Amino acid sequence: MGDKASGSVCSSSTKPPEILTDSEHFEQQQLATSCGYSQHMHPANLGDGVDTARLLSRSDWGARLPKSVEHFEGPAPYVIIHHSYMPAACFNTPDCMKSMRDMQDFHQLKRGWNDIGYSFGIGGDGMIYTGRGFNVIGAHAPKYNDKSVGIVLIGDWRTELPPKQMLDAAKNLIAFGVFKGYIDPAYKLLGHKQVRDTECPGGRLFAEISGWPHFTQLNATEGSTPAPVEPHAHPQAVPQSTPQTPLPAAPKV
Ligand SMILES: [Zn+2]
Numbered sequence: 410m411g412d413k414a415s416g417s418v419c420s421s422s423t424k425p426p427e428i429l430t431d432s433e434h435f436e437q438q439q440l441a442t443s444c445g446y447s448q449h450m451h452p453a454n455l456g457d458g459v460d461t462a463r464l465l466s467r468s469d470w471g472a473r474l475p476k477s478v479e480h481f482e483g484p485a486p487y488v489i490i491h492h493s494y495m496p497a498a499c500f501n502t503p504d505c506m507k508s509m510r511d512m513q514d515f516h517q518l519k520r521g522w523n524d525i526g527y528s529f530g531i532g533g534d535g536m537i538y539t540g541r542g543f544n545v546i547g548a549h550a551p552k553y554n555d556k557s558v559g560i561v562l563i564g565d566w567r568t569e570l571p572p573k574q575m576l577d578a579a580k581n582l583i584a585f586g587v588f589k590g591y592i593d594p595a596y597k598l599l600g601h602k603q604v605r606d607t608e609c610p611g612g613r614l615f616a617e618i619s620g621w622p623h624f625t626q627l628n629a630t631e632g633s634t635p636a637p638v639e640p641h642a643h644p645q646a647v648p649q650s651t652p653q654t655p656l657p658a659a660p661k662v
């Protein structure tokens with residue numbers, strides 16, 4: 410995709426920051442500063458009974474400002490799981506940061522949306538990347554955008570299972586949201602495919618989350634009928650059965 414602002418100069422290191430030497434870390438800091446974001450990692454204490462997770466802010470991954478922000482009230486009654494399909498899976502923090510920037514570019518510059526569509530991203534590095542955040546209306550699942558937390562597990566999870574650290578990070582994020590009151594303790598967990606015509610979050614990941622607490626089967630009056638006309642948040646793997654919806658151009662990664 411046309412990723413001019415966040416190209417290779419801003420993500421040249423393939424080492425996670427935690428294993429950089431002091432001098433390498435200093436260089437990263439200088440590079441990060443010149444690219445407009447901080448590389449500092451902030452472990453987030455998620456509270457009693459909830460594992461510590463590493464939660465990165467928007468400034469950490471170099472997000473542009475949203476064009477506007479609309480909030481919704483109250484704890485979210487739904488959590489909706491996505492895969493990105495593209496970008497492909499990332500397994501170190503600089504690559505995952507670039508994936509977040511690529512998705513924001515796709516949604517904000519190509520789609521013309523306010524911001525990256527998702528509430529949060531999860532990287533193969535086990536990190537949680539803040540997207541729109543909690544209680545902000547998303548652009549990831551029509552009809553559910555104002556009552557859900559949309560979590561994208563970066564990668565194509567049709568046949569492969571995301572690594573354990575990714576699954577754990579997603580579970581930790583949900584637990585954190587419940588603990589902080591952003592997610593209703595009686596939330597319903599859904600895969601994107603349950604609310605619109607899509608393969609997302611991929612068959613293998615969908616089978617996995619089907620066994621998680623709070624996973625909910627929707628009845629026939631809920632879910633994906635009729636197919637909304639809004640464009641998808643992520644490219645689709647195969648032509649869909651609704652030819653009136655043009656396939657989005659797949660972003661180059
Ligand atoms: Zn999706």
